[in-house]
Amino acid sequence: MSSNGSNGHDKSMVFIQLTGGNDALNTVIPYTDGQYFDNRPTVGFDREKVLPLDDKLSLNPAMAPIKRLYDQGKVAIINGIGYPTPNRSHFRSMDIWHTAEPTKVVNEGWLGKTVRELDPRGENVLTAVNFGRGLPRALSANGVPVASVGDLATYGLYPDIKDDQIRQQTLAMFSQMYGGSGRDAVKEFIHQTGQGVLKGADILGTAPQKYSSSVEYADNPLAKSLKDAAQVMFADIGTRIYYTGQGSYDHHSGEVPLHTGLIGDMSTAVSDFMDDLEEHGYDKDTVIVIFSEFGRRIKDNGSGTDHGSGGVAFVIGGSVNGGLYGDQPSLKSDDQLEGDMHFSNDFRGTYTELLEDWMGVDAPSIVNGNFEKLNFTGK
Amino acid sequence: MTTTTAKDTSQFAHLLRRAGFGATPEELEHYTSLSYEEAVDELLRAENPQNLPDDLIKRYHVDMHELRFANSAAAYWLYRMVTTKAPMQEKIALFWHGIFATGYAKTNQARVLLNQIDMFRNYGLGRFDDLLLELAKDPSMIIWLDNQDNHNGAINENWGRELLELFTLGIGNYSEDDVKEASRAFTGWTLGNAEYMAMRASKDSIWPYGRISWHFDFRNNDHDHGEKTFLGESGDLNGDDIIRIICQQPATARYISRHLYDYFVADEEPVPQWPYSPPRDPEAIDILAQAYMDGDHNIGHMINVLFNSDFFKKAQFTRIKGPAELVAGTMRLSGGITKPLLEIVPDSSLPSYMGQTLLNPPSVEGWHEGTEWINSGSLIERVNFAAKEISDISKPGVRAIIDILASTDGGQLTPEVIVDMCLEIMGTGNVDRETRDSLVGMMAEKGSISLAGHQQGDDSEERVGELLGLIASTTEYQIN
Numbered sequence: 001m002s003s004n005g006s007n008g009h010d011k012s013m014v015f016i017q018l019t020g021g022n023d024a025l026n027t028v029i030p031y032t033d034g035q036y037f038d039n040r041p042t043v044g045f046d047r048e049k050v051l052p053l054d055d056k057l058s059l060n061p062a063m064a065p066i067k068r069l070y071d072q073g074k075v076a077i078i079n080g081i082g083y084p085t086p087n088r089s090h091f092r093s094m095d096i097w098h099t100a101e102p103t104k105v106v107n108e109g110w111l112g113k114t115v116r117e118l119d120p121r122g123e124n125v126l127t128a129v130n131f132g133r134g135l136p137r138a139l140s141a142n143g144v145p146v147a148s149v150g151d152l153a154t155y156g157l158y159p160d161i162k163d164d165q166i167r168q169q170t171l172a173m174f175s176q177m178y179g180g181s182g183r184d185a186v187k188e189f190i191h192q193t194g195q196g197v198l199k200g201a202d203i204l205g206t207a208p209q210k211y212s213s214s215v216e217y218a219d220n221p222l223a224k225s226l227k228d229a230a231q232v233m234f235a236d237i238g239t240r241i242y243y244t245g246q247g248s249y250d251h252h253s254g255e256v257p258l259h260t261g262l263i264g265d266m267s268t269a270v271s272d273f274m275d276d277l278e279e280h281g282y283d284k285d286t287v288i289v290i291f292s293e294f295g296r297r298i299k300d301n302g303s304g305t306d307h308g309s310g311g312v313a314f315v316i317g318g319s320v321n322g323g324l325y326g327d328q329p330s331l332k333s334d335d336q337l338e339g340d341m342h343f344s345n346d347f348r349g350t351y352t353e354l355l356e357d358w359m360g361v362d363a364p365s366i367v368n369g370n371f372e373k374l375n376f377t378g379k
Numbered sequence: 380m381t382t383t384t385a386k387d388t389s390q391f392a393h394l395l396r397r398a399g400f401g402a403t404p405e406e407l408e409h410y411t412s413l414s415y416e417e418a419v420d421e422l423l424r425a426e427n428p429q430n431l432p433d434d435l436i437k438r439y440h441v442d443m444h445e446l447r448f449a450n451s452a453a454a455y456w457l458y459r460m461v462t463t464k465a466p467m468q469e470k471i472a473l474f475w476h477g478i479f480a481t482g483y484a485k486t487n488q489a490r491v492l493l494n495q496i497d498m499f500r501n502y503g504l505g506r507f508d509d510l511l512l513e514l515a516k517d518p519s520m521i522i523w524l525d526n527q528d529n530h531n532g533a534i535n536e537n538w539g540r541e542l543l544e545l546f547t548l549g550i551g552n553y554s555e556d557d558v559k560e561a562s563r564a565f566t567g568w569t570l571g572n573a574e575y576m577a578m579r580a581s582k583d584s585i586w587p588y589g590r591i592s593w594h595f596d597f598r599n600n601d602h603d604h605g606e607k608t609f610l611g612e613s614g615d616l617n618g619d620d621i622i623r624i625i626c627q628q629p630a631t632a633r634y635i636s637r638h639l640y641d642y643f644v645a646d647e648e649p650v651p652q653w654p655y656s657p658p659r660d661p662e663a664i665d666i667l668a669q670a671y672m673d674g675d676h677n678i679g680h681m682i683n684v685l686f687n688s689d690f691f692k693k694a695q696f697t698r699i700k701g702p703a704e705l706v707a708g709t710m711r712l713s714g715g716i717t718k719p720l721l722e723i724v725p726d727s728s729l730p731s732y733m734g735q736t737l738l739n740p741p742s743v744e745g746w747h748e749g750t751e752w753i754n755s756g757s758l759i760e761r762v763n764f765a766a767k768e769i770s771d772i773s774k775p776g777v778r779a780i781i782d783i784l785a786s787t788d789g790g791q792l793t794p795e796v797i798v799d800m801c802l803e804i805m806g807t808g809n810v811d812r813e814t815r816d817s818l819v820g821m822m823a824e825k826g827s828i829s830l831a832g833h834q835q836g837d838d839s840e841e842r843v844g845e846l847l848g849l850i851a852s853t854t855e856y857q858i859n
Contacts, residue, residue, distance in 0.1 A: 092581075160767040174852055180814075186646075191854055200755055
């Protein structure tokens with residue numbers, strides 16, 4: 001992969017979770033397969049409107065910005081991604097993607113474990129930054145600090161105090177109250193965490209000031225999160241993992257307009273972000289990983305589609321070996337799994353490749369086993 | 380054991396932080412009018428929650444009619460925690476929810492989870508045997524631990540194992556054979572129409588019929604009636620025999636005692652460490668285990684002994700508040716909920732942002748508590764929420780605090796007096812000298828405060844709000 005060059009920064013990964021179960025079959029559309037049209041009388045796309053990738057597969061018409069990146073060779077599309085014995089529950093299936101453990105319920109997330117490998121002593125509280133509130137299970141691991149940024153512009157303590165003078169006074173008081181020493185171990189721990197909060201907020205607070213760009217991001221929530229991520233990335237504060245999400249993709253009804261809107265927003269947001277990375281010289285050191293907890297039922301329900309299996313993921317970046325990966329699952333009724341697409345490759349193979357070939361971290365203990373890589377890194 | 384003679388308000392406040400979600404000044408006044416023992420008794424016996432009535436809630440919240448979704452159900456529970464007059468019911472339900480941790484991730488419907496919570500309210504302070512029997516028949520637990528797949532001749536050990544490992548005896552007090560034999564004894568303990576319901580749960584397909592209620596079903600023809608040997612007892616043992624045998628074990632008494640100590644007295648190490656490290660206070664565990672045996676396995680009796688013990692009374696400020704405790708406690712104090720509010724649904728996500736998604740614990744191990752509640756992300760959420768909530772001088776509970784301050788010394792309060800009064804009201808009498816001095820210094824900087832003739836929103840009131848917000852930000856407010 002080094003043959004493709006690098007911008008000289010540490011390698012980083014940006015995750016975009018499409019929450020709610022993105023309909024893989026209306027994202028990458030087998031536009032020459034009659035069975036697609038037979039199964040999707042209501043939510044199927046006209047073959048004249050789709051964006052062909054080859055003579056079999058095409059992208060949703062709303063994904064022109066991703067198609068542009070694909071044509072530049074920067075997009076790896078991983079078809080048929082999933083895991084054995086698929087679970088169609090949103091929460092459980094997302095848990096499985098987050099913990100890389102399909103057979104039992106476990107606590108630690110795979111990216112939390114990755115942060116532990118990257119920064120064993122927890123020296124940088126910003127090694128991983130989540131853009132959104134709360135902590136996704138993927139980033140959760142005992143003793144691993146992760147910042148969750150709802151809104152970078154107001155990140156930190158007391159965003160609700162509108163009067164800036166009072167807010168500054170309150171922050172000074174917080175700093176004073178959390179600054180002392182000589183307490184018991186528990187209080188000392190909380191004090192240190194509080195000081196870490198102030199430090200993290202101070203560092204993150206500088207990111208928007210340092211940032212300037214000619215890229216104008218689209219006006220949608222994911223674009224805003226990615227713009228926040230770009231600001232943190234260009235501030236060079238040691239962040240290696242960025243995480244955000246978009247949704248809900250749970251289109252049981254009214255799928256065509258709703259799904260088109262979301263996937264279109266996602267595409268423009270990602271394309272704006274890539275433009276920003278290129279402008280600032282980070283595009284070759286960054287991969288964007290887009291995934292969902294499952295795909296949806298092959299046959300539509302007259303308005304939308306129900307939960308299925310066999311999904312699609314995207315890995316995008318200036319160093320990615322663009323193209324189609326994973327076998328596109330067959331739609332023949334004999335090949336279906338209870339009305340769903342069978343998975344053709346285990347998502348933990350993609351994780352393994354990202355960890356070992358991109359981040360340089362041993363994968364088996366993080367993804368709970370050995371899995372075949374697809375080779376989308378490395379040109 | 381000692382008897383409280385002189386009134387020690389801090390002791391009552393301590394009790395109410397553990398048996399409930401802290402105390403408003405009004406509640407504290409009521410409980411301190413009783414003897415300490417009477418206060419314990421009242422908290423343990425309170426049966427009429429007088430919480431916000433369902434018909435009123437459902438008039439505002441269409442989503443809470445069906446309780447289909449986890450966030451609606453968590454919001455519904457938050458109403459209970461914030462408005463109940465029987466806080467121990469909610470506290471014991473939260474306690475068991477953390478141990479018998481069952482989650483939406485697998486049930487895919489919230490109503491069965493709330494039914495389980497209600498079962499904890501009803502049985503959580505009774506005989507442990509009865510509670511376990513209800514748990515074994517609880518539909519959400521059956522799906523959660525796959526007992527619908529536990530068949531005569533083809534056992535699934537998930538429930539059998541966790542029952543022994545996580546719910547009762549603890550690692551090291553049973554053999555692998557005991558797990559198998561217990562699993563055999565629970566074959567046939569399933570749901571009505573189990574295969575279909577389990578398929579529906581795993582597919583999470585709500586179309587087109589919506590969620591269907593679940594109930595327990597014992598299938599005699601799928602139950603293994605063969606001879607079994609469990610912890611030394613042999614016979615054609617059924618599930619209720621297993622529970623009876625488990626409940627007689629000293630190991631069970633000690634394991635439950637340690638959980639009660641961990642939750643109601645002082646943070647222990649994380650549960651997975653328990654087999655390898657001794658309890659924080661071995662003598663306390665002896666006392667509680669003895670209370671279990673003496674009291675016919677009655678949990679309420681154990682907690683009565685616990686709350687009246689010296690080790691409890693000495694254990695002020697030794698537990699990190701869990702997210703639900705912090706959120707519900709602060710909302711009770713601010714008095715923000717007197718009628719249904721649509722904000723309750725986003726508010727019920729707050730514990731989730733702080734690491735505790737109610738009705739969806741991360742795994743069957745529940746949450747790792749104590750210092751694991753605190754990290755940079757959760758601390759920001761805790762401080763930002765609590766400071767905003769309690770500095771809002773329009774909220775009735777905050778107005779009540781201002782009225783108390785205004786009626787003290789004619790509302791002419793020195794910085795020392797106002798800081799000390801607010802610290803006591805906020806249940807943070809444990810702040811160290813430096814923090815108190817910082818707060819006093821801040822109040823002094825802007826001159827003395829006069830609440831005589833105060834008007835809503837005037838400068839003096841705003842300053843009280845700022846002070847309350849800062850107290851909610853302290854290290855000490857994170858601790859019960």
